Structures are given as C-alpha cells and as structure tokens.
C-alpha cells in the first residue's frame with residue numbers, strides 16, 4: 488500500500504510516497520481502507536517545524552494526518568463484527584494518509600450514519616468545542632473570534648448559537664463575503680470595523696496573528712486571550728494556549744449534529760488525484776474556504 492510520509496522538516500515538497508505492507512489485523516485490530524482525508528494546517532506546520540504543536544513527533548519518517556474517513560475491510564476477533572463493510576470516521580495520532588489504517592482503539596473509530604457523507608465527516612474537528620467551553624466559562628460577555636471563517640471558526644460559530652454573549656467574528660477583508668454567505672444570520676467584522684472601546688472581552692484566537700490580537704487588544708480594557716494557534720508569546724499577559732484531546736463522546740455528538748443538520752460542514756476543494764503536495768500547496772496559498780479534502 489502507499490503511505491505519505493514526512494521524512495524531514497523541509498516542508499511540503501519533501502513528503503514521500505512510500506510503499507509498505509498492509510498492516511496485519513490482530514485480535515484487537517480493525518483495518519480501514521481510507522477514502523477521504525482532510526488536508527489541515529497542522530500537518531503543514533509539523534512538516535517544517537518539530538516544535539509546531541504540543542504533541543511531540545520525535546521520530547521520522549512518520550505518516551502524516553490525524554483523521555480520515557474510510558470503510559472497514561477486516562475486523563479482529565476481539566472487536567465488533569458489525570463494523571465490517573461499514574463507513575467510519577477514524578482518528579489516529581500516528582497518521583492516516585495511508586491506503587489502509589489499522590485502528591486498535593475503539594474510542595477513535597465512529598460508524599457513520601447514512602445521513603452523513605464521507606466528505607462531511609472528514610471535515611470534523613472538536614477543537615471548536617474546546618474554544619466554546621472557554622467562552623462559556625469566561626465571565627466576559629463580549630467575544631471576539633479571529634480567523635472566524637476558518638473550518639474551526641465556522642464550527643464554533645454554529646455551536647455558539649445557544650450562548651448568550653455578544654459575538655464579533657473577525658476575518659480578513661478577503662474572507663468577509665465567504666463567511667457572510669456561509670452563515671447569513673451572523674454579522675461579520677474586520678479589525679477596522681471595530682471602532683468602539685469595550686470594557687472587557689475574551690478573544691478566541693484561531694488566526695494566530697499577533698498583529699490582529701494587538702489591534703483588538705488596543706480596543707479592550709480588560710482582556711483575556713485563548714488561542715489554538717499560538718503556543719508561546721510574550722506580548723499579552725492574560726493569554727492561554729489550548730488544544731484538543733480526542734474525546735469519543737464529543738465526536739459522537741458532532742456526528743449526530745451533522746446527521747440532524749443542526750451543524751453544516753464547511754467542505755472546500757476536493758482533490759481526486761492522490762496529489763497531497765498539490766493539495767497542501769493549495770491550502771498554503773489560499774484563504775480558508777472550507778476543509779480541503781483528498782480522495783484516496
């Protein structure tokens with residue numbers, strides 16, 4: 488089978504297509520033939536920086552990707568035989584960009600209902616719910632979301648509709664129309680649209696741009712920042728980096744929300760041709776317009 492491996496920290500063009508054996512299915516294993524893989528900024532960062540994320544990936548080569556959708560083709564004797572031939576969403580911190588991925592942790596495998604397409608499921612991320620909890624727990628009633636048009640931002644905005652706070656989704660000027668079209672009921676702002684001075688606010692930072700944070704902070708007297716994109720900085724005092732840890736019930740909940748259409752998946756450009764380098768370059772060179780997907 489083909490796997491896509493990171494072999495160094497020299498970026499996208501160093502990725503290698505490697506032929507290796509299909510993993511053997513032991514009693515605790517479930518083998519998934521992958522069909523759709525999300526092309527994510529986190530992979531891009533890891534490919535050029537060993538310290539890009541809080542998880543340590545010390546040993547190279549490693550298979551890229553942490554999630555994907557496929558069909559179960561073999562089930563070990565200790566696992567649920569009902570899984571055979573079922574479409575599943577798979578989480579796997581040891582990599583998913585392979586023709587076949589072995590799952591040995593039942594918590595990281597989710598059967599997909601007919602109502603949820605492969606492409607929709609492949610966009611799923613629970614990072615938005617980490618930010619939602621920070622926003623709910625904050626005593627501040629004003630909420631700025633930078634990078635609001637991102638995949639995580641769009642999931643977060645949809646999940647905040649039950650939260651009684653004033654939300655300011657902040658985007659770059661190029662992304663205003665896209666976000667307004669995707670979520671027509673939401674008012675969208677650029678940094679320059681914010682003219683009033685506010686007593687207090689929490690910023691949920693998805694864009695990871697310190698200049699944007701600085702511009703916003705100049706307009707807020709009492710401020711806290713929670714970021715999923717900046718791990719370390721020294722400009723802001725009330726600042727926290729947060730990250731997602733895979734949680735089974737959270738993903739089950741998100742799949743249910745997609746199935747009952749209370750959540751809409753932002754699906755971006757779909758690459759049909761196995762060309763992960765082209766897809767990652769596309770991600771790097773373009774504004775976020777939904778999750779870029781690679782058919783495998």
Ligand SMILES: NC(=O)c1ccc[n+]([C@@H]2O[C@H](COP(=O)([O-])OP(=O)(O)OC[C@H]3O[C@@H](n4cnc5c(N)ncnc54)[C@H](OP(=O)(O)O)[C@@H]3O)[C@@H](O)[C@H]2O)c1
Pocket residue numbers: 527528529532612614633634635636637638639640658659661662693694695696699714715716729730731773774775776777
């Ligand atoms: N902490 C965690 O657990 C965790 C988990 C997953 C992802 N992440 C990180 O979360 C971030 C968002 O992920 P995603 O998949 O939602 O990304 P995405 O859909 O590609 O969106 C990226 C967003 O960041 C904005 N952005 C990027 N660079 C910018 C800059 N220099 N100035 C202003 N805005 C900028 C983009 O704006 P435009 O579209 O207008 O360019 C877009 O809104 C990434 O940095 C990713 O690595 C963190």
